[in-house]
Amino acid sequence: xxxxxxxxxxxxxxxxxxxxxxxxxxxxxxxxxxxxxxxxxxxxxxxxxxxxxxxxxxxxxxxxxxxxxxxxxxxxxxxxxxxxxxxxxxxxxxxxxxxxxxxxxxxxxxxxxxxxxxxxxxxxxxxxxxxxxxxxxxxxxxxxxxxxxxxxxxxxxxxxxxxxxxxxxxxxxxxxxxxxxxxxxxxxxxxxxxxxxxxxxxxxxxxxxxxxxxxxxxxxxxxxxxxxxxxxxxxxxxxxxxxxxxxxxxxxxxxxxxxxxxxxxxxxxxxxxxxxxxxxxxxxxxxxxxxxxxxxxxxxxxxxxxxxxx
Amino acid sequence: xxxxxxxxxxxxxxxxxxxxxxxxxxxxxxxxxxxxxxxxxxxxxxxxxxxxxxxxxxxxxxxxxxxxxxxxxxxxxxxxxxxxxxxxxxxxxxxxxxxxxxxxxxxxxxxxxxxxxxxxxxxxxxxxxxxxxxxxxxxxxxxxxxxxxxxxxxxxxxxxxxxxxxxxxxxxxxxxxxxxxxxxxxxxxxxxxxxxxxxxxxxxxxxxxxxxxxxxxxxxxxxxxxxxxxxxxxxxxxxxxxxxxxxxxxxxxxxxxxxxxxxxxxxxxxxxxxxxxxxxxxxxxxxxxxxxxxxxxxxxxxxxxxxxxxxxxxxxxxxxxxx
Numbered sequence: 306x307x308x309x310x311x312x313x314x315x316x317x318x319x320x321x322x323x324x325x326x327x328x329x330x331x332x333x334x335x336x337x338x339x340x341x342x343x344x345x346x347x348x349x350x351x352x353x354x355x356x357x358x359x360x361x362x363x364x365x366x367x368x369x370x371x372x373x374x375x376x377x378x379x380x381x382x383x384x385x386x387x388x389x390x391x392x393x394x395x396x397x398x399x400x401x402x403x404x405x406x407x408x409x410x411x412x413x414x415x416x417x418x419x420x421x422x423x424x425x426x427x428x429x430x431x432x433x434x435x436x437x438x439x440x441x442x443x444x445x446x447x448x449x450x451x452x453x454x455x456x457x458x459x460x461x462x463x464x465x466x467x468x469x470x471x472x473x474x475x476x477x478x479x480x481x482x483x484x485x486x487x488x489x490x491x492x493x494x495x496x497x498x499x500x501x502x503x504x505x506x507x508x509x510x511x512x513x514x515x516x517x518x519x520x521x522x523x524x525x526x527x528x529x530x531x532x533x534x535x536x537x538x539x540x541x542x543x544x545x546x547x548x549x550x551x552x553x554x555x556x557x558x559x560x561x562x563x564x565x566x567x568x569x570x571x572x573x574x575x576x577x578x579x580x581x582x583x584x585x586x587x588x589x590x591x592x593x594x595x596x597x598x599x600x601x602x603x604x605x606x607x608x609x610x611x612x613x614x615x
Numbered sequence: 616x617x618x619x620x621x622x623x624x625x626x627x628x629x630x631x632x633x634x635x636x637x638x639x640x641x642x643x644x645x646x647x648x649x650x651x652x653x654x655x656x657x658x659x660x661x662x663x664x665x666x667x668x669x670x671x672x673x674x675x676x677x678x679x680x681x682x683x684x685x686x687x688x689x690x691x692x693x694x695x696x697x698x699x700x701x702x703x704x705x706x707x708x709x710x711x712x713x714x715x716x717x718x719x720x721x722x723x724x725x726x727x728x729x730x731x732x733x734x735x736x737x738x739x740x741x742x743x744x745x746x747x748x749x750x751x752x753x754x755x756x757x758x759x760x761x762x763x764x765x766x767x768x769x770x771x772x773x774x775x776x777x778x779x780x781x782x783x784x785x786x787x788x789x790x791x792x793x794x795x796x797x798x799x800x801x802x803x804x805x806x807x808x809x810x811x812x813x814x815x816x817x818x819x820x821x822x823x824x825x826x827x828x829x830x831x832x833x834x835x836x837x838x839x840x841x842x843x844x845x846x847x848x849x850x851x852x853x854x855x856x857x858x859x860x861x862x863x864x865x866x867x868x869x870x871x872x873x874x875x876x877x878x879x880x881x882x883x884x885x886x887x888x889x890x891x892x893x894x895x896x897x898x899x900x901x902x903x904x905x906x907x908x909x910x911x912x913x914x915x916x917x918x919x920x921x922x923x924x925x926x927x928x929x930x931x932x933x934x935x936x937x938x
Contacts, residue, residue, distance in 0.1 A: 321742075
């Protein structure tokens with residue numbers, strides 16, 4: 306086996322939480338991968354290259370039909386499957402999201418034969434997750450008695466709100482359930498919270514590294530996406546794969562409690578001097594004259610500090 | 616050498632097989648080389664060690680953790696010295712993925728509650744998953760768990776929360792459920808009595824063709840198997856180390872470090888078992904199944920474990936034995 310794979314496995318093993326890479330780049334090795342059950346958006350090579358695989362119903366148009374998810378689960382044999390839900394987005398009332406999600410999950414559970422179904426089902430919960438959990442207690446005891454949950458609907462929340470939501474859920478549901486944080490974004494606040502309280506989440510998935518790499522950016526331990534730029538054309542996916550790998554490696558290292566808080570401290574002065582140098586260079590070369598709208602800050606990617614929303 | 620050898624010889628292929636198998640097979644040995652990237656030719660993503668083995672050789676355990684994706688610590692200490700706190704200390708400091716405590720009186724609710732409560736109150740910095748022990752007699756223990764975990768307890772103030780145990784370990788199956796039917800009964804009873812999505816781990820079961828047949832038909836029931844350490848009974852014809860060939864005898868030190876030698880018997884067993892359980896094989900008839908099992912190191916199982924095809928003949932054999 307390639308040395309690099311062994312080292313990636315080692316890094317992943319040392320993180321306090323299982324980190325799933327969400328996205329379809331099949332040229333990067335990461336042991337845990339998440340993909341939607343949508344053909345085209347979800348490549349079989351990703352499944353074959355990873356060790357632990359999670360299949361999601363997707364969110365476009367309310368997710369794929371349950372039959373498609375079940376069929377793909379039998380075909381790809383994932384470790385975890387997340388059934389359809391109704392996401393609590395603007396325009397969907399909280400109560401509607403909770404009720405519809407519970408109903409969809411109940412229907413999904415009715416459709417499968419658990420002895421032959423190859424995967425563990427994560428029960429999706431919508432915010433407020435503690436309310437959703439209490440609702441299941443009252444109306445869907447079969448769901449609440451299960452031990453695996455996925456906390457969704459937090460994609461657009463601030464990192465502080467995400468962490469508070471997870472804590473509220475744990476206060477109600479306890480710490481013995483397996484809980485996956487769905488699409489939380491790899492913000493620095495979240496990473497610090499997991500370092501401090503590893504019991505909050507058993508697994509998280511991040512699509513941030515893939516999103517960054519597609520736009521020629523990469524975020525290091527400061528979690529600030531920095532523009533490095535990539536050439537367009539053939540085999541761009543190979544370059545982006547390396548960038549994704551680098552970003553995930555940093556995230557996994559930061560989630561290793563043996564790497565001290567001092568080691569992951571951000572040295573802002575170095576960032577500042579780098580931006581100032583870039584600004585001066587652009588000015589001297591006259592590269593910004595034609596486009597006053599583009600600032601050095603934007604060029605560097607500093608304007609996209611809020612990684613959790615991506 | 617058999618038909619599986621060339622398919623499981625490569626680390627990368629074994630990783631794919633392990634990932635595709637519905638059952639994670641824990642190999643009960645360490646991988647003791649100095650650096651993460653050292654080549655041993657025996658890569659397997661799931662390994663387990665007993666608490667005593669770790670205490671005896673901590674460095675070996677640390678090196679093993681560095682080379683796997685899931686590491687489990689199995690407590691096998693005798694009654695009276697099986698304090699779970701030591702197990703959790705070790706699990707936390709080693710960054711183990713699973714801790715499997717041991718209890719010896721499964722029918723007493725307190726005996727099982729003790730490691731569970733200790734786990735809940737332990738302040739982990741790298742929390743392993745707890746495998747709630749289910750010792751023999753299995754049906755009584757499962758009933759006890761069912762009462763304690765899933766029935767609403769009457770309390771003087773408020774109501775109790777719902778428990779969400781995710782992992783259960785059927786302990787010492789090789790000693791207490793050596794017939795497949797009794798093992799299957801214990802597994803299914805555990806599944807029926809719990810929430811439906813629990814992970815069932817089998818501790819040292821007799822791994823036979825019957826089990827593979829069952830897993831292929833019910834891939835969602837058994838989640839992991841911790842292989843027995845007894846190499847004599849594990850595989851067909853024993854799982855003794857292979858002999859070196861004429862070429863291997865000429866290997867230099869460098870060759871020994873970087874070229875593949877004989878596969879570890881446990882890894883070979885785990886890989887063949889995983890491949891046979893996986894969707895990589897399209898087995899549609901019993902004849903095909905019997906052929907591949909016959910070629911593998913997986914034992915058929917004792918006669919009593921086989922489906923009865925001719926009761927009359929069996930009766931005659933028994934009568935002959937008695938007379």
